[in-house]
Amino acid sequence: MVGRLLTARPTAVTGWVVAHDEESQLSTYEDYGDASNHYDSSRVPVGPEIILGHLAAGPTPLEKIHLLDAGCGTGNYAVVIAPHMGALTLMDASEEMLAVATAKLAASADAPPVDAHHGQLQALPFDDESFDAVMTNQVLHHLDGPAPEAWPEHAKAFAEYGRVLKPGGVLVINTCSDEQIRHGWWAFALIPTGRDEMARRYAPIEVLEDLARANGLVGVGRYVPTDATIQGASYFDPEGPLSASWRRSDSTWSLAPDAEVDAMIETLEGLRDRGELEDYVAEHDARRLHVGQTTFVVFRKP
Secondary structure, eight states: OOSSOEEEEEOSSTTOEEEEETTOOOOSSOOHHHHTTTGGGGOOOOOHHHHHHHHHTSSSOGGGOEEEEETOTTSHHHHHHGGGOSEEEEEESOHHHHHHHHHHHHHOTTOOOEEEEEOOGGGOOSOTTOEEEEEEESOGGGTSOSSOSSOHHHHHHHHHHHHHEEEEEEEEEEEOOHHHHHHSOGGGGGOHHHHHHHHTTSOOHHHHHHHHHHTTOEEEEEEOOTTOOTTGGGGGOTTGGGSHHHHTTSGGGGGSOHHHHHHHHHHHHHHHHTTOHHHHHHHHHTTHHHHOSOEEEEEEOO
């Protein structure tokens, strides 16, 4: 194995063993141990058809692909993609999120053989050229602090992607552009500090493409599913942000000062009481239909 020393540790799912990286680190601003209890209440996989389409276009038939879900979270993407794969490896820096993901896959009658590992993107605990494909969905913004000069942790992650992919392998990154963070969520207008802090943690798409090229990966394309929302139908609940559980499904809220969240609650309650809340949501959601909420960037290893 390449990477840090691993020790086996059983999960809550009978019969599963997760390889545990004692030094792996979580997000610096979100408590995913707690978030694992709320995440699936208002979070859905966006664009799985984009992922499957590009995996199918690679050199390995879908049913034979060994896929690494790097930063799997609670497995929302994995449980949709897994039935089409030959084998699946889950990896996350949060043991709690990983436990939820393994439980989902264990309960899926259509899932292929699945391994689970506790670790981090910057030091993937796998041998060179281990995977036919890798996907990372909405994770990279947890690696570096706000707007670093050289995105050093992102650079480490892309070096690892290039290392563990087989020749011909496919890498799918699901991320957000600055414009999407600023204009793709109607409620973020109510927490400008949290919104701006989050926007500064997303590396520009061009930076990701440069890092991929520096590690021998070739860009295939960018894709924006403008009609999809990361929170699914719950995104359109005008009173959703009033619920702490609703807010826990998006780490942007953890970057908003308490005073800003309190002011948001007061504003939404006032709009609701005056019968103006639905109009407010419609007005501030209008640009999402043009910019979307998420961008897929796809690469291939020659």
